[in-house]
Amino acid sequence: WTGYIDTIDGKSLWFQAFESRSNPEKDPLLLWTNGGPGCSSAVGLFQELGPCSVPLRNGAMPQGPPINGTKWNPHSWNSESSIIFIDQPVGVGFSYTRYGVHTYDADQGAVDVYAFLRIFFSAFPKFANSDFTMTGESYGGRYLPRYASEIVDRNQAYVQRAARAGEALDKSKIINLKSVAIGNGATARAKQIGSYYDLTCTRKGGQKEPILSISTCKRMEVWTKKCLKLLPKYCVDDFAFDDCQLWQNACAQELKGPYMLSGRNPYNMEDDCKAGYGDNMCYEVMADIRAYLDRPDVRELIGAAPVExxxxxxxxxxxxxxxxGLAGDGFVDNTGYVSGLLERGIKLLIYVGTLDWTCNWVGNKKWLFEMEWSGKDKFLAAKNYRWIVDGKEAGETQSAEGLTWVTILGAGHMVPYDKPVEAKNMLYRWLSGEAL
Structure with missing residues (x-):
């Protein structure tokens, strides 16, 4: 299914949904969102984990792939689960606003996505009782903890109201959220930002040698200390807009700038940025996805609004x-949402490709392993395993009390793109409760 779901304030949110290839009546339901903020889930669908992908045309098809030019993806995440790809917040991808009402922070995004899901389950009641998991990557590390918390809180508020009124529960008003999976997330950026120095100037990340020069790294070392002190102060503890913006810009220039000037791909440290840092995000296939989705016949077929x-x-x-960015949304510390979900029985999977630089495993491990929650001691005491796929080591994993940490060797920011076999294996083992 494809189409728009309209919210009461005039936001038309685009989605594409696919039934499970196995047993759609019994298999779980996933929601996938890309990050950004502002990036379309068509990237996840056609480049990473959807049932079909747009192949690189390499100049052979100047008008983009033909209408049936997408190719079958044997490693799609709808192999054993149904999945919804959503373009959110409004203005992203094919989503648009009818009355000029925009969304520029995750708090409002949570309200919009909750409304979307209630309408979706009303329109497709066959999925209403499915075990529901929210998934995504990158800025999904901000979106998903906030959005999942909105669902849990709304569910709880409804149950309490019904109990006070002595009414029987209407299950259609409860979203059956079971778990959340975040890949290479930007979840606690004020803590994660120190990892840029580790990844580019030391061998802490597992790289063979530092990437940048000693003189550049010395400057980064000084700025890392400043940014780790001042970003939490001005952007988290007592949000001071002007100071937060000042230090965001300065820290981005001093800690991200040197790597970006190196010409390397920030989403995979083993690659150069072949296609530019703009809308292509270093990947040539992004241009092909855009060309495909701008074809009038494709838009008409899937029901997307025309270019005009x-x-x-x-x-x-x-x-x-x-x-x-102007709302200061990116530096909200989401660990409180993550811990709150765990305390309420929602399972969490935090997975990270080890070759990503922008939302890397060093920074993600730092915030996750420092997070305060009732299961912290048991999680930290849990054994760290090397998980195996097809007889080969795929990464490390550690799990306890509903929280699972996974790294994926040889994968960058977009794990299902770089390591599709391992990504699918990880997902379904985790969803089924099987130890990795």
């Missing part, structure tokens, strides 16, 4: 990204 109405398709909407 909403403009050309962009993988990431700069206006949305800027709006979130």
């Amino acid at each position: 109405q909403i403009g050309n398709f962009t993988g990431c909407n700069e206006e949305v990204g800027l709006g979130f």
Whole structure:
């Protein structure tokens, strides 16, 4: 299924949903969102984990792939689960606003996505009782903890109201959320930012040698100490807008700038940025996805608004990204949402490709292993395993009390793209409760 779900304030949120290839009546349901903020889940669908992908045309098809030019993805995440790809917040991908009402922070995004899901389950009641898991990557580390918390809180509020009124529960008003999976997430950026020095100037991340020069690294070392002190102060503890913006810009220039100037791919440290840092995000296939989704026959077939109405398709909407940045949304510390979900029985999977630089495993491990929650001691005491796929080591994993940590060797920011076999194996073992 494809189409729009309209919220009461005039936001038309685009989705594409696919039934499980195995047993859609019994298999779980996933929601996938890309990050950004402002990036379309068409990237996840057609480049990473959807049932079909747009192949690189390498100049052979100047008009983009033909209408049946997508190719079958044997490693799709709808192999044993149904899945919804959503373009959110409004303005991303094919989503658009009818009355000029935009969303520029995850708090409002949570309200929008909750409304979307209630309407979706009303329109597709066959999925209403399915075990539901929210998944995503990158800025999904901000979106998903906040959005999942909105669902848990709304469910709880409804149950309490019904109990006070002595009414029987209407299950259609409860979203059956069971778990959340975050890949290479930007969950606690004020803590994660120190990892840029570790990944580029030391061998702590497992690389053979540091990437940048000694003089550059010395400057980064000084700035890392400043940023680890001042970003939490101005952007988290007592949010001071002007100071937060000042230090965000300065820290980005000093800690991200040197790596970006190196010409390397920030999403996979073993690659150069072949296709540019803009809407292509270093990957040539992004241009092919845009070309495919701008074809009038494709838009008509899937029911997306035409170019004349909403403009050309962009993988990431700069206006949305800027709006979130100006709102200071990116430096909200989401560990409280993560711990709150765990305390209420929601399972969490935090997985990270070891070759990612931008939301790397060093920074993700730091916030996760320092997070305060009732299961912290048992989680830290749990054994760290090397998990295996097809007889080969795939990474490390550690799990206890509903929280699972996984690294994927040889994968960058987009794990299902770089390591599709391992990504699917990880997902379904985790969903089934099987130890990795």
